[in-house]
Amino acid sequence: MADERESRSRAPGKLPKARYERELYRLQTELVKLQEWVRTEGTRLVVVFEGRDAAGKGSTIKRVTAYLNPRVARIVALPRPTERERTQWYFQRYTEHLPAAGEIVLFDRSWYNRAGVERVMGFCTPTEYQRFLHQCPVFERMLVEDGILLRKYWFSVSDEAQEQRFRQRLDDPTRRWKLSRIDLESLTRWEEYSRAKDDMFVHTDIPEAPWYVVESDDKRRARLNMIAHLLSTVPYHEVPPPVLEVPPRPPGTGYRRPPRDLQTYVPDHSADLEK
Numbered sequence: 001m002a003d004e005r006e007s008r009s010r011a012p013g014k015l016p017k018a019r020y021e022r023e024l025y026r027l028q029t030e031l032v033k034l035q036e037w038v039r040t041e042g043t044r045l046v047v048v049f050e051g052r053d054a055a056g057k058g059s060t061i062k063r064v065t066a067y068l069n070p071r072v073a074r075i076v077a078l079p080r081p082t083e084r085e086r087t088q089w090y091f092q093r094y095t096e097h098l099p100a101a102g103e104i105v106l107f108d109r110s111w112y113n114r115a116g117v118e119r120v121m122g123f124c125t126p127t128e129y130q131r132f133l134h135q136c137p138v139f140e141r142m143l144v145e146d147g148i149l150l151r152k153y154w155f156s157v158s159d160e161a162q163e164q165r166f167r168q169r170l171d172d173p174t175r176r177w178k179l180s181r182i183d184l185e186s187l188t189r190w191e192e193y194s195r196a197k198d199d200m201f202v203h204t205d206i207p208e209a210p211w212y213v214v215e216s217d218d219k220r221r222a223r224l225n226m227i228a229h230l231l232s233t234v235p236y237h238e239v240p241p242p243v244l245e246v247p248p249r250p251p252g253t254g255y256r257r258p259p260r261d262l263q264t265y266v267p268d269h270s271a272d273l274e275k
Contacts, residue, residue, distance in 0.1 A: 037236035042101035051155030054165040077108035
């Protein structure tokens with residue numbers, strides 16, 4: 001714990017906003033190229049986002065998908081399992097969300113729930129937990145052997161930064177929904193989650209699907225670092241876009257728009273802002 005805090009204190013300062021936005025846009029442009037390569041080559045790409053609550057996973061996913069086609073790149077954020085799903089093979093409800101050819105799937109939390117919150121909060125039995133540690137590497141090797149590109153990112157946040165973000169969410173009505181009692185309880189179980197993460201890495205940081213750690217106390221740096229790394233690990237290339245031209249508008253044929261008073265318009269709320 002002391003070593004982690006010491007390493008945080010040597011971390012670089014916050015990245016200037018202008019420089020961050022310039023580089024983010026460049027990387028997002030490359031993500032569009034990656035998307036087109038995935039689509040045309042029929043590649044299947046899975047990106048797993050894991051980490052503590054308020055580590056910056058969701059905001060990074062937003063930046064990754066900002067300019068991507070939702071028909072190609074989709075986010076999977078599953079709710080708690082139903083009673084029926086609890087009786088299935090643990091990985092079963094995740095497999096149905098895996099990509100087909102030409103698709104990218106971003107897991108906002110994944111099957112690693114069992115190694116983290118379920119273990120720490122007692123939502124699974126010791127037997128179920130041990131079975132997960134045994135089966136997870138096998139499951140991921142199967143995905144990779146079948147041709148899926150699997151990337152796993154762990155967003156690492158300090159206890160101070162996590163607590164600060166929790167307090168900001170409590171005071172922000174637009175982000176208050178992100179907090180739950182379980183999230184807040186993670187503050188009192190910091191070391192338990194740390195041990196769970198360490199054990200998870202021991203068993204699932206495999207050559208076929210290694211973990212990549214993203215330092216996320218500075219969200220701007222975390223987003224840039226994660227996206228740049230993802231791009232560097234996929235052998236994509238730019239796919240020339242089809243040649244398109246805007247056709248000339250044909251001459252009118254006598255169409256007349258119906259009177260405006262026959263339709264119901266939304267009130268001009270924006271006009272009130274000018275008063």
